[in-house]
Amino acid sequence: MTATTARRTGAPRRPAGARRANRREAVAGLLFILPTLVIFAVFKFLPIGGAGAMSLTEYRLNGDVTFLGAENYTRLFSDPHFWQSLGVTLGYVCIFVPLIIAVSLVGALLLNKLVRYNGVFRALLFVPYLSSFVLAGIIWTWIFAIDGPLNAALETVGLGPVLFLSGEQWLVLASLAMVSVWKGFGYSMLIFLAGLKAQPAEVHEAARIDGANAWKGFWHVTFPLLKPVLFFVLVIETIIGFQVFDTIYVMTAGGPARASYSLIYFLFDEGFKYFDFGYAAAIGIVLFVIVLVLSLVQRRFFEGKEEL
Numbered sequence: 001m002t003a004t005t006a007r008r009t010g011a012p013r014r015p016a017g018a019r020r021a022n023r024r025e026a027v028a029g030l031l032f033i034l035p036t037l038v039i040f041a042v043f044k045f046l047p048i049g050g051a052g053a054m055s056l057t058e059y060r061l062n063g064d065v066t067f068l069g070a071e072n073y074t075r076l077f078s079d080p081h082f083w084q085s086l087g088v089t090l091g092y093v094c095i096f097v098p099l100i101i102a103v104s105l106v107g108a109l110l111l112n113k114l115v116r117y118n119g120v121f122r123a124l125l126f127v128p129y130l131s132s133f134v135l136a137g138i139i140w141t142w143i144f145a146i147d148g149p150l151n152a153a154l155e156t157v158g159l160g161p162v163l164f165l166s167g168e169q170w171l172v173l174a175s176l177a178m179v180s181v182w183k184g185f186g187y188s189m190l191i192f193l194a195g196l197k198a199q200p201a202e203v204h205e206a207a208r209i210d211g212a213n214a215w216k217g218f219w220h221v222t223f224p225l226l227k228p229v230l231f232f233v234l235v236i237e238t239i240i241g242f243q244v245f246d247t248i249y250v251m252t253a254g255g256p257a258r259a260s261y262s263l264i265y266f267l268f269d270e271g272f273k274y275f276d277f278g279y280a281a282a283i284g285i286v287l288f289v290i291v292l293v294l295s296l297v298q299r300r301f302f303e304g305k306e307e308l
Contacts, residue, residue, distance in 0.1 A: 048288065051281045051285055052285055054278055055072055055073070055281035055285050057278045059281075060275075061275055081266060082266065085261050085265065086263060088173070088261055089241075089244070089262045091173050092260075093238060096177040096241045097237050097241050099181050101233060103181055105192050107192075108189050108195075109192075111125075111189070111193055122190070125185075128184075129184055129187050131183065133183060134246060134250050136179060136247070137179065137247050140182075144164035146161050165251060165252055167256075169259040169260075172256070172259045172260050173259070176251060179247050180241075184237075184240065188233045196222070196226070199222065204221060207221045235295050235298055238298070239291055239295070242287060242290070244262050245264040245265060267284055267287070
């Protein structure tokens, strides 16, 4: 719209000073986030680009590089170990993600109801998140051992011994997922708790006045208001689930019989055991694409639910 047209139609014009002020604010905002953008570019985007380039080559330790094109990807998709590790990873994620979301949400709901010593319990529940995966893995390996305390307790009621880390694949993955949930649920719990604290009290009060009990209040008021937080936690925990490595490395080393041989463990072996860096980079790129697609699907799902 030109200035003449604006005068004829009576459309309001923004003063030149306001436009300059908005530009200054935009530039100031960009300068504030510039350090973060630089860090992301150096430590996130450049490594992804470098891995993508490396995945098209045969990269040797002496620095020799041979361009292979899509050969690494062709080899990867015909490798039975890739499909096995992908199946293991998907199985682990299907156990880990719902479990950690449920535990984190229940913990947040309980803390939100707690009036006294809230900070103390919050700190105690967050302590496992601060410990290392290696330490957690060593402790839980002892707990899950055939002669460990958990099997000793089960034997007293006639249920042991249970081969938590050397039995059926589903049991091994469930045991590893339980350790990861114990280690990491404190972070998501605090995210959920922040979402609960941000909900307007008058909405819950109106639901109580309308006769909603605790379950109806949660399902029809609390849970819908938590959907943005739930989406964030779901994406973060899905990414963490696909990147599982430390717990497996310490507790099972991918066994028994590759029952816990995840994609990241497969990448680790190819890159740092067999020094096939180009092939390992191809595994990383495929994993990146899988996680990206799943995140977009989850976002579309939640957007669709909000529209309903």
